[in-house]
Amino acid sequence: MSVSDSPPSSICMFALHHQSSSSQDSGLYGQHMVFPKTPDGRSMEQMMGFVPYSSCVTPSSSEREDFSQFVLPPPASTLHPSGQKRRPSKDSVEYRQRRERNNIAVRKSRDKARRRVQMTQQRALQLQDENQRLQLHIQHLSHEVDSLRHYLSQRHLQAREQDTAGEDVC
Amino acid sequence: MSVSDSPPSSICMFALHHQSSSSQDSGLYGQHMVFPKTPDGRSMEQMMGFVPYSSCVTPSSSEREDFSQFVLPPPASTLHPSGQKRRPSKDSVEYRQRRERNNIAVRKSRDKARRRVQMTQQRALQLQDENQRLQLHIQHLSHEVDSLRHYLSQRHLQAREQDTAGEDVC
DNA sequence: AACCATTGCGCAATGG
DNA sequence: GCCATTGCGCAATGGT
16 A cells, blocks of 8 residues: 555565674664774675665655554564673664664754854855955055155155255355 | 674674565665655654664774675576566676775765865964954054154144244244 | 764765 | 765764
């Protein structure tokens, strides 16, 4: 019904198995997997031959639909047979709540960062304008100083002439 | 051996099954899953009851290790029974190569963005300094103009006094 | 211990 | 088809 009729999306159930070591994790349905990176910073997925899951495409414009019939209440408890201290609370509700809160925090933080960057750019532009204005002001004042100095030197000359003229008179 | 001895990491193999519609994808080992979002922008995973996979933890400082024994060469071909045009090339090699190239491009792009931001910040600071210098310069020039004007007015007074004195003499 | 904030990273969509 | 950019979620980590 509602699931398969939105063309681009498909709902997928899957199981996990792992192959290694500390088998304390119960089966989990993965949403995001992170594999160890090789020291050179390259991914290891290739070595692993893992093929990422990719058919659960985000429906770009999704209508609200009822998926309740698909909701499997998760295992929740996840007993840990070995006495190992259990992973904080990976499975289910608690985990999802933390994830969701973090996603919100991430969005918030990134918006903040974006705004900060924009402000910085804007400030740089403003400062550049201001700078140009100040330089023009300086140019103007410099000319004024030059003019005054020149005028003063003229006055000096005139005064000296007058002095010598006065001496002649007397 | 090499896998399980780095405490925080574990290697996990898993299979996917999906439940819906266009079943043309073969089993995939997912690395990153994106589920459709509800129209309010919130995640739908919760409704689905999916529990994300989370025990494949990134070993913060990984040594180079041999995972070749775990590499399952992926199904690769993925025949499409129905005459549907196949998804560009989801499965395997081709896909992984594109992903890897994109990951590289992403890192590159983000480094570039980071550098750009840093440059902008630095430029803003430089402009701020420059600005302060210019303002001081302006202050200095303004004082100079004031002094010259004051001096000039004094000279005017002196000259006028001398003029009147000269008249007295003659 | 519990939270939020920040950051690096991979995936997918999209732009050029 | 390819690379560049961008939004997004996950997990690690930093700060309280």
